Amino acid sequence: MVSQPRDIVGEYKYGFRDPENYVFKSDKGLTREIVESISRFKNEPEWMREIRLKAFEVFHAKPMPTWGVDLSAIDFQNIHYFVRATDRQGRSWDEVPEEIKRTFDRLGIPEAERKFLAGVSAQYESEVVYHNIRKDLEAQGVLFCDMDTAVREYPDIVKEYFGTVVPMTDNKFAALNTAVWSGGSFIYVPPGVTVEIPLQAYFRINTENMGQFERTLIIVDEGANVHYVEGCTAPIYSTDSLHAAVVEIIVKKGGRCRYTTIQNWSTNVYNLVTKRAVAYDDAVMEWVDGNIGSKVTMKYPAIYLMGPGARGDVISIAVASKGMIQDAGAKIYHFAPDTSSRITSKSISRDSGNTTYRGHILVEPQAERAKVKVECDALIFDDYSESHTIPYMDIKNQNVAIEHEATVSKVSEEQLFYLMSRGLSEEQALTMIVMGFIEPFAKELPMEYAVELNRLIEMEMEGSVG
Amino acid sequence: MTTGAPLVVRNLHVSIDDKEILKGLDLEVKPGEIHAIMGPNGAGKTTLGFALMGHPRYEVTEGTVMLGDQNVLEMEVSDRAKAGLFLAFQYPFEISGVTVANFLRQAVNAVRGEEISVWDFQEMLSEKMKLLEMDESFAGRYLNEGFSGGEKKRNEMLQMALLEPRFAILDETDSGLDIDALKVVAKAVNSLRGPDFGAIVITHYHRILDHIKPDVVHVLMDGRIVKTGGPELALEIEKKGYDWIKAELGIVDEAAEAGVK
Numbered sequence: 001m002v003s004q005p006r007d008i009v010g011e012y013k014y015g016f017r018d019p020e021n022y023v024f025k026s027d028k029g030l031t032r033e034i035v036e037s038i039s040r041f042k043n044e045p046e047w048m049r050e051i052r053l054k055a056f057e058v059f060h061a062k063p064m065p066t067w068g069v070d071l072s073a074i075d076f077q078n079i080h081y082f083v084r085a086t087d088r089q090g091r092s093w094d095e096v097p098e099e100i101k102r103t104f105d106r107l108g109i110p111e112a113e114r115k116f117l118a119g120v121s122a123q124y125e126s127e128v129v130y131h132n133i134r135k136d137l138e139a140q141g142v143l144f145c146d147m148d149t150a151v152r153e154y155p156d157i158v159k160e161y162f163g164t165v166v167p168m169t170d171n172k173f174a175a176l177n178t179a180v181w182s183g184g185s186f187i188y189v190p191p192g193v194t195v196e197i198p199l200q201a202y203f204r205i206n207t208e209n210m211g212q213f214e215r216t217l218i219i220v221d222e223g224a225n226v227h228y229v230e231g232c233t234a235p236i237y238s239t240d241s242l243h244a245a246v247v248e249i250i251v252k253k254g255g256r257c258r259y260t261t262i263q264n265w266s267t268n269v270y271n272l273v274t275k276r277a278v279a280y281d282d283a284v285m286e287w288v289d290g291n292i293g294s295k296v297t298m299k300y301p302a303i304y305l306m307g308p309g310a311r312g313d314v315i316s317i318a319v320a321s322k323g324m325i326q327d328a329g330a331k332i333y334h335f336a337p338d339t340s341s342r343i344t345s346k347s348i349s350r351d352s353g354n355t356t357y358r359g360h361i362l363v364e365p366q367a368e369r370a371k372v373k374v375e376c377d378a379l380i381f382d383d384y385s386e387s388h389t390i391p392y393m394d395i396k397n398q399n400v401a402i403e404h405e406a407t408v409s410k411v412s413e414e415q416l417f418y419l420m421s422r423g424l425s426e427e428q429a430l431t432m433i434v435m436g437f438i439e440p441f442a443k444e445l446p447m448e449y450a451v452e453l454n455r456l457i458e459m460e461m462e463g464s465v466g
Numbered sequence: 467m468t469t470g471a472p473l474v475v476r477n478l479h480v481s482i483d484d485k486e487i488l489k490g491l492d493l494e495v496k497p498g499e500i501h502a503i504m505g506p507n508g509a510g511k512t513t514l515g516f517a518l519m520g521h522p523r524y525e526v527t528e529g530t531v532m533l534g535d536q537n538v539l540e541m542e543v544s545d546r547a548k549a550g551l552f553l554a555f556q557y558p559f560e561i562s563g564v565t566v567a568n569f570l571r572q573a574v575n576a577v578r579g580e581e582i583s584v585w586d587f588q589e590m591l592s593e594k595m596k597l598l599e600m601d602e603s604f605a606g607r608y609l610n611e612g613f614s615g616g617e618k619k620r621n622e623m624l625q626m627a628l629l630e631p632r633f634a635i636l637d638e639t640d641s642g643l644d645i646d647a648l649k650v651v652a653k654a655v656n657s658l659r660g661p662d663f664g665a666i667v668i669t670h671y672h673r674i675l676d677h678i679k680p681d682v683v684h685v686l687m688d689g690r691i692v693k694t695g696g697p698e699l700a701l702e703i704e705k706k707g708y709d710w711i712k713a714e715l716g717i718v719d720e721a722a723e724a725g726v727k
């Protein structure tokens with residue numbers, strides 16, 4: 001084992017330059033030493049280092065998932081597991097692909113924010129706004145910071161909840177994340193506190209947010225209420241090929257949490273995310289989840305309804321274009337009586353894209369009077385695209401109400417003709433049909449996100465006309 | 467384009483799936499004129515509307531359609547709308563999740579080629595909705611989703627009133643409507659009536675022509691205009707049906723076309 005930072009210089013391509021201003025990138029591949037050094041760089045307490053090392057063992061022991069999308073093309077030894085934020089900053093704007101720059105342009109995203117999103121800059125103009133928001137939050141006792149800071153400043157809370165919702169043994173990628181995690185958000189909302197504005201990852205000035213293995217932990221205490229918005233509809237440019245995040249959420253009695261995200265990763269990214277929440281008595285958990293980018297996404301936001309009266313909602317869209325596989329859905333487990341769940345999934349396949357809704361509803365025997373509603377709708381553009389629906393349901397109680405609806409529709413020539421006969425171009429007509437289709441999702445978004453999503457869909461539809 | 471240009475259809479042949487429906491149709495509508503086209507089922511009435519608007523399944527195999535000096539047949543569907551053509555659909559399509567107001571605003575913007583302010587649009591919309599005796603809540607409903615037959619037709623008329631076309635084709639807009647709804651349709655057409663507006667009213671019945679006075683009445687049979695006259699022709703058809711025209715012209719193969727609209 002290595003005990004001095006100096007000793008590991010040999011292990012790394014760049015080593016240290018300056019203790020205050022290092023640029024650091026681990027060699028490709030994952031070793032125990034790399035895991036240890038990540039922990040050391042972050043000045044982590046011993047307990048977190050031990051968690052990482054244990055997870056590293058689990059990662060090696062766990063097989064690759066044998067279901068869902070074929071992931072055999074992922075080469076774990078050909079990935080940089082830790083890139084110090086300052087290195088990202090050092091990356092040049094010129095290296096960002098033209099296609100992504102153009103999208104920023106047309107989304108009207110300000111210069112500073114573009115660089116942030118592209119991972120070449122950490123800064124964001126809203127520094128003042130951020131500070132004001134933070135002051136208000138602090139006055140209410142709300143904790144909101146990046147996960148690395150939380151480990152150092154709020155170790156007791158992190159220790160109590162970290163890995164309790166998504167244990168490292170959950171799956172290979174959860175183990176990987178636990179071993180090498182970096183960045184992500186930490187939120188604690190004290191009992192009875194309602195955070196009025198959506199908390200956004202942007203407001204946190206932190207380069208490590210852009211990490212490939214971020215770890216997010218949100219604790220909503222009794223009767224508290226928070227809406228967290230992560231990421232953005234703009235494409236997140238990544239040179240790395242694997243994004244494996246873990247999000248853990250605990251919503252205590254009577255609390256309410258909504259987590260909104262729209263991922264638009266560049267199309268070279270495997271996006272394999274484990275998101276899970278537990279909701280106690282009368283608590284409400286809502287996942288609003290958009291998947292527009294990536295090469296392969298496997299993501300099934302989960303909610304465990306632990307206490308009587310708890311409610312879980314998952315509303316999601318997936319758009320798969322050429323060369324993309326969106327394997328997304330939801331998992332809701334009813335462990336208590338009078339719990340209810342609703343899943344609304346909308347998927348769009350075009351230009352040989354492939355979408356799958358994969359859902360799992362479990363109702364345990366004790367979950368008397370549970371209510372379940374699952375609705376999945378697929379829209380297919382052409383004969384080359386695919387859409388699949390795989391809704392598993394394990395219902396172990398007779399006294400429940402289950403509804404399941406699934407529809408598959410194709411954009412019809414007649415609809416297009418009708419809209420075009422009113423002056424709309426074919427692209428405008430397609431955009432209108434798509435926006436109408438995902439309207440139940442779009443209306444759940446904060447205003448600025450809905451606007452951005454709209455523009456993004458417009459862009460997606462461009463070039464869809466042959 | 468020159469204002470006051472007529473819509474001129476010459477020797478139009480149209481096929482669907484290689485079956486010829488229109489077999490040399492001639493028609494000339496000048497701005498300011500209302501033409502009624504009547505004819506039995508399967509005569510090709512709906513085909514005429516779809517072909518003029520450019521439905522991709524309706525293949526024009528011969529003939530010309532000119533709007534002034536513009537060759538309509540070479541234009542994209544949306545460009546035909548921008549040039550001032552409008553088709554009121556007999557069976558309008560549903561677009562889930564898109565509100566009537568949102569759809570109409572985008573349509574108005576597209577046809578005008580410039581953004582109308584939200585405020586101006588709202589004003590224009592409520593004015594037209596009032597004219598057509600439509601409840602304001604209508605604007606917030608999803609386009610044609612769950613609309614009754616009458617509501618769909620009213621919605622078509624609302625679109626026409628807002629888009630102010632140069633030539634409107636009403637494809638059996640009157641069918642299935644009660645007398646009050648019929649009057650509303652007539653009101654929409656009559657509100658646009660003037661030197662810059664022409665219309666082709668396709669119908670089975672004389673009834674609507676009591677409210678929209680046509681200048682010219684045509685009989686469409688077996689893919690051609692076989693008889694043209696004044697308003698009195700519509701009355702005659704109402705009374706006597708089409709058989710006398712068939713007999714007069716010696717048309718016998720009509721039945722073969724039945725079932726094709």
